[in-house]
Amino acid sequence: MDSQLQVYNTLTRQKEVFKPINPPLVGMYVCGPTVYSDVHLGNCRTFVSFDLIYRYLQHLGYKVRYVRNITDAGHLEGDRDEGDDKFTKKAKLEQLEPMEIVQKYTLGFHEVMRLFNTLPPNIEPSATGHITEQIEMVKQIIDSGLAYEVNGTVYFDVEKYSKDQNYTILTNRELDDLLANTRELGGQDDKKGRLDFALWIKAKPEHLMRWPSPWGWGFPGWHIECSAMSKKYLGDTFDIHGGGLDLAATHHTNEIAQSQACNHAEPAKYWMHTNMLTVNGTRMSKSAGNGFLPFELFTGDHPLLSRAYSPMTVRFFMLQAHYRSTLDFSNEALEASDKGFKRLMSAVHLLDKLPVAGSSDYNVQDLSKRCYAAMNDDFNSPVLIAELFEAVRVINSVYDGKSKLNLESLDQLRQLMKAMVFDVLGLQSEEKSEGDLTAIMDLLIRLRNEAKAKQDYATSDQIRMSLQELGIQLKDSKSGTTWDKI
RNA sequence: GGUCGGAUGGCCGAGUGGCUAGGCAGAGGUCUGCAAAACCUUUUACAGCGGUUCGAAUCCGCUUCCGACCUCCA
Known part of the structure; x- marks a missing residue:
């Protein structure tokens, strides 16, 4: 192999020679599914793409720690920092416990990933399993002066962060444009800046999924889980952070801001984004x-x-x-x-x-x-x-x-x-176990050849046609006859 | 509206400043008892209009159309 591996880095908008921070180790974090409904094929494409990347890195000899989270808390419906999270809402619809929803769709997701022959990640952390780490991270961001609490909800101060840091480093947009074009948010919003996003959200008493925190009962915000879990398992700065392209502008942008505010370091060296189906x-x-x-x-x-x-x-x-x-x-x-x-x-x-x-x-x-x-x-x-x-x-x-x-x-x-x-490529043969069939097929092929030798084409054609109907195709060639399932 | 990215032959899709991926479909041929499979050959291209260049589908500009993000989303 003469050439070096080059990866396209969303941060720099160009292909770069891949140089891991601590070769041969590679840390890779990919944003996983939110398990409140069935994964659709678009989701699957992302995970198949990163499976290819994971497999090839391993094939090249890298020792990869592949972390892909399961989001089972915290994502909100709509654009407001209030209201039910997706799990609670879905749980009401299906009359199930929120964690029943999580369990149901996590199992479904794993089954689909298995069918697509994707390798399981080395660590598959869940948001609900890392509430402590998320609270700790929110605390540190508050300590750094880049977050503030209002009424039990903690917000990230984007404009303050932008004074020293490039908030839009991933998408290369102008902050002023963002400010000018961000949609006016409805009603009861306590945040100071339009671009500020919630790190911790106060939960109403009837809210099913909530945890105690220094700011009262609540649940984690939209983006903090990935920052907290990638830090825990891959360190402050790791090699590859990936996800769907649709996550870049909001989720990943905010992740970078959170990690920078907490760790004072770039979370990932290479940002990789898969395109849409x-x-x-x-x-x-x-x-x-x-x-x-x-x-x-x-x-x-x-x-x-x-x-x-x-x-x-x-x-x-x-x-x-x-x-x-x-x-x-x-x-x-x-x-x-x-x-x-x-x-x-x-x-x-x-x-x-x-x-x-x-x-x-x-x-x-x-x-x-x-x-x-x-x-x-x-x-x-x-x-x-x-x-x-x-x-x-x-x-x-x-x-x-x-x-x-x-x-x-x-x-x-x-x-x-x-x-x-x-x-x-991670492809696999789909033929079912056919050890038993081989002997039978050999026999049928021999019988057919004998019939052909006698010019008994009625018999030979009947064998061929019958097998065809059973989904088996005979392939004649000079070297003999082989067969395949169609 | 703002930002960004696309437009490749019947379909899906790579790629490159000159040597025209690949798969599927179509056509012809070889093989075959006839087929299928396989192999060989082959027809349809780079949205439009300008510009740069010896040469552009590939670079630049404009136009048209499409998409993504800006709000949860892989």
């Missing part, structure tokens, strides 16, 4: 009502889908676009990914059946370099996949006897394909 060009979101739920995809039970698509097809579909590009979702696009994914996996399976030649007419070393160059260029999975399809063509050619590979090249190719397809 769109449907017909519009962002997929719950509020827009155009969200796809993973299970709707896996069952095909959705008006825009013609059939079910497997988790690996969807993962492959996501990886065929760069993580910083929007990706437009459609039945047609999924159909294309489904076929491409199957073609790729068929070739991977064929790797073990290739004949060895005395010489090679394909340079695996070059291919390998191009694969790593693609991934080193800010995790460019679509280019990597394009290179892998070149390998697919070579594999099929060799199997057809039209190209040849010697033992060394073949070994290199096997290792490369296995590493890229399974370890880096």
